[in-house]
Amino acid sequence: MMIPSPAPQTGFWTATAMIASIVLSSTAGEVLTAAAMKSIGDLDEIRAHSGMKGAIRAVVTCPLFFAGVSFLALAFFALLFALNHLNLSLVAPASASLTLVTNAIAAKIFLKENVDRRRWTSAVLVCVGVYLLAH
Amino acid sequence: MAHQKLSPHQYLILGLVAVCAPLGDTFLSRGMVGLPSISLEHPASLIAAVFTPWVAAGIALLIGFFASYLTALSWADLTYVLPATAFGNVIVALLARFWLHEPISPLRWAGIVLITVGVGFVAQGPSLTERPALEERVAQEQVR
Numbered sequence: 056m057m058i059p060s061p062a063p064q065t066g067f068w069t070a071t072a073m074i075a076s077i078v079l080s081s082t083a084g085e086v087l088t089a090a091a092m093k094s095i096g097d098l099d100e101i102r103a104h105s106g107m108k109g110a111i112r113a114v115v116t117c118p119l120f121f122a123g124v125s126f127l128a129l130a131f132f133a134l135l136f137a138l139n140h141l142n143l144s145l146v147a148p149a150s151a152s153l154t155l156v157t158n159a160i161a162a163k164i165f166l167k168e169n170v171d172r173r174r175w176t177s178a179v180l181v182c183v184g185v186y187l188l189a190h
Numbered sequence: 191m192a193h194q195k196l197s198p199h200q201y202l203i204l205g206l207v208a209v210c211a212p213l214g215d216t217f218l219s220r221g222m223v224g225l226p227s228i229s230l231e232h233p234a235s236l237i238a239a240v241f242t243p244w245v246a247a248g249i250a251l252l253i254g255f256f257a258s259y260l261t262a263l264s265w266a267d268l269t270y271v272l273p274a275t276a277f278g279n280v281i282v283a284l285l286a287r288f289w290l291h292e293p294i295s296p297l298r299w300a301g302i303v304l305i306t307v308g309v310g311f312v313a314q315g316p317s318l319t320e321r322p323a324l325e326e327r328v329a330q331e332q333v334r
Contacts, residue, residue: 096264159269167321170269173312174270177309180305184301
Protein backbone atom coordinates (compact mmCIF):
# COMPACT_ATOMS: atom_id res chain seq x y z
CA MET A 56 0.00 0.00 0.00
CA MET A 57 1.35 3.42 -0.91
CA ILE A 58 1.96 5.72 2.03
CA PRO A 59 0.85 9.29 1.28
CA SER A 60 3.31 12.12 1.76
CA PRO A 61 3.85 13.15 5.41
CA ALA A 62 3.57 16.61 6.94
CA PRO A 63 6.05 18.99 5.29
CA GLN A 64 8.44 19.30 8.25
CA THR A 65 9.08 15.53 8.49
CA GLY A 66 10.99 13.62 5.81
CA PHE A 67 9.53 10.62 3.98
CA TRP A 68 11.95 8.09 5.54
CA THR A 69 11.48 9.50 9.06
CA ALA A 70 7.70 9.22 8.64
CA THR A 71 8.07 5.68 7.29
CA ALA A 72 10.28 4.72 10.29
CA MET A 73 7.73 6.16 12.73
CA ILE A 74 4.83 4.27 11.14
CA ALA A 75 6.95 1.09 10.89
CA SER A 76 7.76 1.27 14.61
CA ILE A 77 4.03 1.51 15.45
CA VAL A 78 3.18 -1.38 13.11
CA LEU A 79 6.02 -3.66 14.31
CA SER A 80 5.49 -3.10 18.04
CA SER A 81 1.73 -3.47 17.63
CA THR A 82 2.16 -6.71 15.68
CA ALA A 83 4.57 -8.10 18.29
CA GLY A 84 2.09 -7.20 21.03
CA GLU A 85 -0.90 -8.78 19.26
CA VAL A 86 0.99 -11.99 18.45
CA LEU A 87 2.42 -12.37 21.98
CA THR A 88 -1.01 -11.71 23.53
CA ALA A 89 -2.63 -14.25 21.18
CA ALA A 90 0.11 -16.81 22.03
CA ALA A 91 -0.48 -16.16 25.74
CA MET A 92 -4.22 -16.72 25.44
CA LYS A 93 -3.72 -19.93 23.43
CA SER A 94 -1.30 -21.22 26.09
CA ILE A 95 -3.82 -20.44 28.85
CA GLY A 96 -6.73 -22.18 27.10
CA ASP A 97 -10.43 -21.39 26.68
CA LEU A 98 -11.20 -18.61 29.18
CA ASP A 99 -14.93 -19.44 29.13
CA GLU A 100 -14.15 -22.97 30.34
CA ILE A 101 -11.70 -21.74 32.99
CA ARG A 102 -14.33 -19.28 34.23
CA ALA A 103 -16.93 -22.06 34.35
CA HIS A 104 -14.62 -24.22 36.49
CA SER A 105 -12.72 -21.69 38.63
CA GLY A 106 -14.91 -18.60 38.46
CA MET A 107 -13.95 -15.09 37.36
CA LYS A 108 -11.09 -14.93 39.89
CA GLY A 109 -9.60 -18.12 38.46
CA ALA A 110 -9.80 -16.74 34.91
CA ILE A 111 -8.15 -13.46 35.93
CA ARG A 112 -5.43 -15.38 37.85
CA ALA A 113 -4.75 -17.55 34.78
CA VAL A 114 -4.22 -14.44 32.63
CA VAL A 115 -2.15 -12.32 35.04
CA THR A 116 0.20 -15.20 35.94
CA CYS A 117 1.17 -15.75 32.28
CA PRO A 118 4.54 -14.07 31.44
CA LEU A 119 3.73 -14.04 27.71
CA PHE A 120 0.67 -11.90 28.44
CA PHE A 121 2.83 -9.23 30.10
CA ALA A 122 5.31 -9.36 27.21
CA GLY A 123 2.37 -8.77 24.82
CA VAL A 124 0.92 -5.92 26.87
CA SER A 125 4.40 -4.31 27.09
CA PHE A 126 4.69 -4.27 23.29
CA LEU A 127 1.13 -2.91 22.98
CA ALA A 128 2.10 -0.12 25.41
CA LEU A 129 5.21 0.54 23.31
CA ALA A 130 2.99 0.75 20.21
CA PHE A 131 0.76 3.27 22.01
CA PHE A 132 3.72 5.52 22.89
CA ALA A 133 5.13 5.15 19.36
CA LEU A 134 1.70 6.31 18.12
CA LEU A 135 1.75 9.32 20.45
CA PHE A 136 5.29 10.20 19.28
CA ALA A 137 4.28 9.88 15.62
CA LEU A 138 1.17 12.04 16.18
CA ASN A 139 3.45 14.71 17.57
CA HIS A 140 5.28 14.89 14.23
CA LEU A 141 2.78 13.69 11.60
CA ASN A 142 -0.84 14.31 10.67
CA LEU A 143 -3.49 12.07 12.21
CA SER A 144 -4.96 11.54 8.72
CA LEU A 145 -1.68 9.85 7.71
CA VAL A 146 -0.74 7.95 10.89
CA ALA A 147 -4.12 6.46 11.86
CA PRO A 148 -5.13 4.83 8.54
CA ALA A 149 -1.60 3.79 7.56
CA SER A 150 -0.78 2.11 10.89
CA ALA A 151 -4.24 0.54 11.35
CA SER A 152 -4.38 -0.97 7.87
CA LEU A 153 -0.74 -2.11 7.65
CA THR A 154 -1.01 -3.79 11.08
CA LEU A 155 -3.75 -6.07 9.72
CA VAL A 156 -1.45 -7.41 7.01
CA THR A 157 1.65 -7.75 9.23
CA ASN A 158 -0.51 -9.55 11.82
CA ALA A 159 -1.64 -12.06 9.20
CA ILE A 160 2.00 -12.69 8.20
CA ALA A 161 3.18 -12.95 11.84
CA ALA A 162 0.25 -15.21 12.79
CA LYS A 163 1.19 -17.60 9.97
CA ILE A 164 4.92 -17.62 10.86
CA PHE A 165 4.90 -17.52 14.67
CA LEU A 166 1.46 -18.84 15.69
CA LYS A 167 1.34 -21.41 12.85
CA GLU A 168 -2.21 -20.31 12.04
CA ASN A 169 -3.67 -21.67 8.84
CA VAL A 170 -3.93 -18.38 6.96
CA ASP A 171 -5.62 -19.70 3.83
CA ARG A 172 -6.72 -17.80 0.71
CA ARG A 173 -9.96 -16.78 2.42
CA ARG A 174 -8.10 -15.12 5.33
CA TRP A 175 -5.54 -13.42 3.07
CA THR A 176 -8.37 -12.01 0.96
CA SER A 177 -10.18 -10.85 4.08
CA ALA A 178 -7.00 -9.25 5.52
CA VAL A 179 -6.37 -7.32 2.30
CA LEU A 180 -10.05 -6.23 1.93
CA VAL A 181 -10.24 -5.05 5.55
CA CYS A 182 -6.81 -3.36 5.23
CA VAL A 183 -7.90 -1.31 2.20
CA GLY A 184 -11.32 -0.71 3.81
CA VAL A 185 -9.82 0.64 7.05
CA TYR A 186 -7.51 2.88 5.02
CA LEU A 187 -10.40 4.32 3.00
CA LEU A 188 -12.62 4.73 6.05
CA ALA A 189 -10.01 6.42 8.26
CA HIS A 190 -8.41 8.59 5.58
CA MET B 191 -8.37 -27.01 9.12
CA ALA B 192 -11.60 -28.38 10.55
CA HIS B 193 -14.63 -26.12 10.71
CA GLN B 194 -15.00 -24.75 14.22
CA LYS B 195 -18.59 -23.56 14.66
CA LEU B 196 -18.94 -20.71 17.14
CA SER B 197 -21.71 -20.73 19.75
CA PRO B 198 -24.13 -17.75 20.08
CA HIS B 199 -22.24 -16.79 23.27
CA GLN B 200 -18.97 -16.64 21.32
CA TYR B 201 -20.59 -14.50 18.59
CA LEU B 202 -21.77 -12.20 21.40
CA ILE B 203 -18.16 -11.90 22.65
CA LEU B 204 -17.00 -11.00 19.09
CA GLY B 205 -19.82 -8.43 18.92
CA LEU B 206 -18.60 -6.87 22.17
CA VAL B 207 -15.05 -6.75 20.74
CA ALA B 208 -16.37 -4.85 17.70
CA VAL B 209 -18.64 -2.45 19.63
CA CYS B 210 -16.78 -1.68 22.89
CA ALA B 211 -13.51 -0.30 21.43
CA PRO B 212 -14.96 2.36 19.09
CA LEU B 213 -17.66 3.32 21.61
CA GLY B 214 -15.03 3.59 24.36
CA ASP B 215 -12.85 5.84 22.18
CA THR B 216 -15.89 7.98 21.31
CA PHE B 217 -16.87 8.34 24.98
CA LEU B 218 -13.29 9.29 25.93
CA SER B 219 -13.16 11.85 23.15
CA ARG B 220 -16.58 13.27 24.15
CA GLY B 221 -15.47 13.51 27.80
CA MET B 222 -12.06 15.08 27.14
CA VAL B 223 -13.40 17.65 24.66
CA GLY B 224 -15.92 18.82 27.26
CA LEU B 225 -13.24 19.46 29.90
CA PRO B 226 -11.18 22.64 30.28
CA SER B 227 -7.66 22.49 28.81
CA ILE B 228 -5.33 20.27 30.87
CA SER B 229 -1.66 21.21 31.20
CA LEU B 230 1.24 19.03 32.35
CA GLU B 231 1.86 21.51 35.19
CA HIS B 232 -1.36 20.33 36.84
CA PRO B 233 -1.38 16.52 36.43
CA ALA B 234 -3.99 16.16 39.17
CA SER B 235 -6.62 17.57 36.79
CA LEU B 236 -5.88 14.62 34.48
CA ILE B 237 -6.63 12.20 37.32
CA ALA B 238 -9.80 14.13 38.13
CA ALA B 239 -10.83 13.73 34.46
CA VAL B 240 -10.93 9.94 34.97
CA PHE B 241 -13.84 10.34 37.37
CA THR B 242 -16.04 12.43 35.05
CA PRO B 243 -19.04 10.43 33.71
CA TRP B 244 -18.08 10.26 30.00
CA VAL B 245 -14.40 9.41 30.62
CA ALA B 246 -15.29 6.83 33.29
CA ALA B 247 -17.82 5.22 30.92
CA GLY B 248 -15.20 5.23 28.14
CA ILE B 249 -12.64 3.52 30.38
CA ALA B 250 -15.24 0.93 31.44
CA LEU B 251 -16.03 0.21 27.77
CA LEU B 252 -12.31 -0.14 26.92
CA ILE B 253 -11.83 -2.56 29.85
CA GLY B 254 -14.83 -4.49 28.48
CA PHE B 255 -13.21 -4.51 25.03
CA PHE B 256 -9.90 -5.86 26.36
CA ALA B 257 -11.62 -8.57 28.43
CA SER B 258 -13.74 -9.75 25.48
CA TYR B 259 -10.74 -9.51 23.12
CA LEU B 260 -8.64 -11.75 25.41
CA THR B 261 -11.57 -14.18 25.76
CA ALA B 262 -11.98 -14.33 21.96
CA LEU B 263 -8.26 -14.96 21.47
CA SER B 264 -8.46 -17.92 23.86
CA TRP B 265 -10.76 -19.86 21.47
CA ALA B 266 -10.22 -18.25 18.04
CA ASP B 267 -7.28 -17.42 15.79
CA LEU B 268 -5.78 -13.92 15.76
CA THR B 269 -6.50 -13.68 12.02
CA TYR B 270 -10.17 -14.46 12.78
CA VAL B 271 -10.58 -11.98 15.67
CA LEU B 272 -8.79 -8.96 14.12
CA PRO B 273 -11.33 -8.35 11.31
CA ALA B 274 -14.01 -8.23 14.03
CA THR B 275 -12.12 -5.39 15.74
CA ALA B 276 -11.90 -3.56 12.40
CA PHE B 277 -15.68 -3.95 11.96
CA GLY B 278 -16.04 -1.50 14.87
CA ASN B 279 -14.95 1.27 12.48
CA VAL B 280 -17.95 0.46 10.30
CA ILE B 281 -20.30 0.64 13.30
CA VAL B 282 -18.92 4.07 14.27
CA ALA B 283 -19.24 5.36 10.68
CA LEU B 284 -22.85 4.13 10.44
CA LEU B 285 -23.69 5.66 13.84
CA ALA B 286 -22.13 8.95 12.68
CA ARG B 287 -24.21 8.85 9.49
CA PHE B 288 -27.62 7.82 10.83
CA TRP B 289 -27.50 9.10 14.44
CA LEU B 290 -25.36 12.23 14.22
CA HIS B 291 -26.31 12.89 10.55
CA GLU B 292 -22.66 13.43 9.56
CA PRO B 293 -21.93 13.19 5.83
CA ILE B 294 -19.94 10.17 4.60
CA SER B 295 -17.93 10.52 1.38
CA PRO B 296 -18.16 7.88 -1.40
CA LEU B 297 -14.61 6.72 -0.52
CA ARG B 298 -15.71 6.04 3.06
CA TRP B 299 -18.76 4.13 1.82
CA ALA B 300 -16.35 2.07 -0.30
CA GLY B 301 -14.29 1.41 2.85
CA ILE B 302 -17.43 0.30 4.75
CA VAL B 303 -18.35 -2.11 1.94
CA LEU B 304 -14.80 -3.56 1.77
CA ILE B 305 -14.59 -4.13 5.55
CA THR B 306 -18.06 -5.70 5.64
CA VAL B 307 -17.20 -8.04 2.75
CA GLY B 308 -13.83 -8.90 4.37
CA VAL B 309 -15.40 -9.67 7.75
CA GLY B 310 -18.16 -11.72 6.08
CA PHE B 311 -15.48 -13.60 4.15
CA VAL B 312 -13.48 -14.63 7.22
CA ALA B 313 -16.61 -15.29 9.33
CA GLN B 314 -17.70 -17.97 6.83
CA GLY B 315 -14.50 -19.95 7.51
CA PRO B 316 -13.20 -21.85 10.53
CA SER B 317 -12.43 -19.81 13.66
CA LEU B 318 -9.51 -21.89 14.92
CA THR B 319 -6.60 -23.71 13.29
CA GLU B 320 -7.02 -27.39 14.06
CA ARG B 321 -3.88 -28.90 15.55
CA PRO B 322 -3.31 -32.66 15.95
CA ALA B 323 -3.61 -33.97 19.51
CA LEU B 324 -0.40 -34.83 21.42
CA GLU B 325 -0.91 -38.58 20.96
CA GLU B 326 -1.34 -38.14 17.19
CA ARG B 327 1.83 -36.04 17.00
CA VAL B 328 3.82 -38.66 18.96
CA ALA B 329 2.48 -41.41 16.65
CA GLN B 330 3.46 -39.33 13.58
CA GLU B 331 6.97 -38.84 15.01
CA GLN B 332 7.31 -42.61 15.60
CA VAL B 333 6.26 -43.39 12.02
CA ARG B 334 9.02 -41.08 10.76
